[in-house]
Amino acid sequence: MWKHEWDALSTRIAGITQASAFLFQTAQAGEADSAYSTNILIENCDQTARAVQSLLRYGTALPPKAREALTRFDKWWRDTSVNDWLSSPGGFPAVQAAVVLLASIRSELDYLLADHDEIIRSHVSRAFQHLQRSLVVDETLRAKWLTAFGTPHAGEISCEQLGGVHLLLHGIWAFKVSATGERTDLVLGTHLVVDQDVITSTHGLVLTEWKLVREGESPEEKRDEARHQARRYSEGSLAGFELETERYLVLVGKEEFEIPADAIEGNTKYKVVPLFLNRKAPSVSAKR
Secondary structure, eight states: OHHHHHHHHHHHHHHHHHHHHHHHHHSOTTOOOOHHHHHHHHHHHHHHHHHHHGGGGGGGGSOHHHHHHHHHHHHHHHHSOHHHHHSSSOHHHHHHHHHHHHHHHHHHHHHHHHTHHHHHHHHHHHHHHHHHHHHHHOHHHHHHHHHHHTOTTTHHHHHHHHHHHHHHHTTEEEEEEOTTSOEEETTTOSBOOOOHHHHHHOSEEEEEEEEEEOTTOOHHHHHHHHHHHHTTOOSOOOTTTBOOSEEEEEEEESSOOOOOOOEEETTEEEEEEEEETTOOOHHHHHHO
16 A cells, blocks of 8 residues: 555655765765766656655545645645756756755655554544443443343444444544455444545544453453454555554453453554443452
8 A cells, every 4th residue: 555655765765865965975076066966866856756746646545634745745846847957057956956855755754654553542542441431430321331232133233333433432433344354334334435534534444343242251262253353354454544553352241351362463463452341340350
């Protein structure tokens, strides 16, 4: 996806910046610019800029602020005349102008994307903590979840629908995986189409799998079942908007249970999130 393309372009821009700095530093005072060296750098800058401009083809898959930055850069580069840069006098001033434009977009996009995953994780963590604490103090909410938990043949769907709505309140659009590996809307149960409304209304997308842990059932087995389903995810990840390194296995229990360990596979962490509907007082839980 586009994030991987950008990572490669960012590295390429860094190399161009280093090459231009080397050219400036080694030029002998008083000598004329080397047309051969400067023209090579300018042509490299133009090729790189065109590759950066082409990222706009991803449209709404781009994070809004990143798309705005790329649109500005696209206008900047279109307003320049590379042919003029390659003709006399060209030289160092032309290289300087081209490199500054590339370095500017690199700095902006790297900043916008640097902590994106961490920002999403922070919102997800707060959303689940808020939900668990609300279940402790809000009897009406707890009754609603207990009713959903006990719904014959549809308890899991009912709970994930409630959970999806709660996460959206915190700016997180949670989805699960269909049998074919596509994103499925937790609330509607349909294929999740990530359009402009989704992108502008949330901080990001997260993959979740919800399982009910009833009395006598093994939390570890439920975790493994949820992880197996999460592994089916095959739809292209929306880099820069979707949390790629962490997936959430939500285990909902009417009573407390021993919490299974998280699992890590490659670069992906499967984080277990326990949700207890009848959570005991802290002093009782501590004794257990």
